[in-house]
Amino acid sequence: MEDKYLSVTALTKYIKKKFDVDHHLNHILLRGEISNFKHHSRGHMYMTIKDDNASIRAVMFHKQNQHIKFQPENGMKVLITGYISVFESQGQYQLYIQELQPDGIGALHLAFEQLKEKLMKEGLFDPVHKKELPKYPQQIAVLTSPTGAAIRDILTTMERRYPVANVLIIPVLVQGKSSAASIAEAIKKANKLEKLDLIIVGRGGGSLEELWSFNEEVVARAIFESALPVISAVGHETDITISDMVADLRAPTPTAAAELAVPSQLDLLEKIKKLDQFIESNILHRLERSREKLSAVESSYVFKYPQRLVEDKEQRLDRAVEQLGKQLVYIVRGKQEAYQYIDQRYQRINYERQIEERGKRVEELMSRLERVSNQQLQQKKQLFGNRLAQLDLLNPTRIMKRGYAIAYTNEQEIVRSVDQMNKDENFTIQFADGFIQASVQEIRKEDNHE
C-alpha cells in the first residue's frame, strides 16, 4: 500500500465496474439515429448513435447482428436494446447493441422492402425468367413441412384432381432460424433428382415472422436458379413474399398451388370424351357422305341405262355426219358464190378496161388521122399553092402581058388555027388590057407550025 498511485488499467477496471453494476446502464432502451456506420469485414458493426445534441459510440457484434433482417444505414432512425460498458484499451464508454430495429416501421417490413428492391434491380422478378408450367406433370416435388395444413391441402387437392401425378415430399423447415437454408437446400436437391416436372414450395398461414424464411434472399435465389418450374404457395391470399415474386407462378394458398399445378381429371375426361365423340361422329359422317355419293353415282342415268348412252351418242354422230354434209354443201356453195362474184367483178373490170383501151385507140387513131390529114392538107395546100403559082404562070392574061393575044371567033372560040378563019371574017382579039374587033385581011398558012 506504499504506492498511492493507481495504474491506468486499475482505474479503467474500476470505472468499468461502476458502469457494469449500474442497473440502469445494464439494460438500455435507446432511440437515435445511426451515423458513421461501418460493417467490419469480420462481421462486427460499428456506428455512432446520435440525436440533435449528443452522440454515443456503439458496437453490435456479429453474434447479435447476423439475425437482423434489414441493412442498417446512416441516417436511419433506430430503436436499440443494449447496455453501456467501457472499452478498456481505448478508455471509452460505449453502447453495446443487442437488438436493433428500425424506428417507425417494422424491421421485417423494412428488410422486405430492401430485398425486394435489390432483387428487382437485379431482374429476378422479370417475367422473361418465368418458366412455363408443364400441362400434365407426372412427378411433382412438394417442399414443405411433412406435418401441417399445407401438405394435407396439397395432397388432397391433387388426389382429387389428378391422381395420375405422383408426389414426392421433400421435408423442409418452414419457420425458424435455419428454415431459409433448409428450403434453399431442398430446392437445389429437387433439381438434382430425376424425372421431376415441377416444384411446389410453401407453407400454411402464419405471422410475418413465421413466414419469414420465404422472404430470405437465399430462398429467393434458389428459386430463381431452379431449372424446374417453381410454384410458390405461402400462407394466405394476402401474404405476398419475395418467394412468390421470384417463383414462376404464385399460388395464393397451398390448395390453389395444387389446383394450378395439375389439370382436373374430370375436365380431362370430359375433353377426351369430346375428342372421342368428335372422331366417332366425324368418321360416321364421312362414311354416310361417301355412301350417299356412291349411291348417287350408282343410281345415275348412265349406270341405269348404259345403252341409252350409246343411242344418244349414235344419234349425235348421225347428226354430226348430217351436219358435216350440209356444211360441205354450204361451203361449196359459198365458195361458188364468192367465185362468181369475183368473176363478175373481174369481167366488169375487164370490159371497162377494154372500152377504155378502145377509146384510147380511137383517140390515138383520131389524133393520128388528124395529124395525117393535117399533113395531107398542108401538102395539098402547098400543092395547091404550087399549082396556083403554076396556074398563075399559065394565066393567059399574064401571058398576054408578055405580048400575047388571044383571038376569038365570033362564036367565041379561041382561034387556034388559021383554018378556023375566013377572009374578011370579023373576030375579036383579046389583049391583056382589053379587046379589039378586027377582020381578017389575009390568010397565010404556014406548015412549020408546032
Added chain:
Amino acid sequence: MSETNKELSFEEALEQLEIIVGKMEDGEIPLEKAMEYYAEGSKLSKICHEKLVKAEKQMKEILGKDDERTSFEIQEDN
C-alpha cells in the same frame, strides 16, 4: 405407331389425339386416311381414359435424410 402406344404417357397420348382430331377436321383427307385416323384416335382416347381412370392410387413418397424414398401418408397432427 400402335406398337409404341403402351409406352405413351398420358400427355403424349392426349397430344396425339388432339393432332388426329385436328387432321380429321380437314374435310379434304381421303376416306381411307380418315379411317386410319379414326382407328388411331379411338385407341388413343381409350389410352387417355384408362390412364386417367384406371391409374393406380396416387403414389406419395417422402424423401428421407439419405435421399431414400418411403411412402407417405398424411398424419393428422392435432
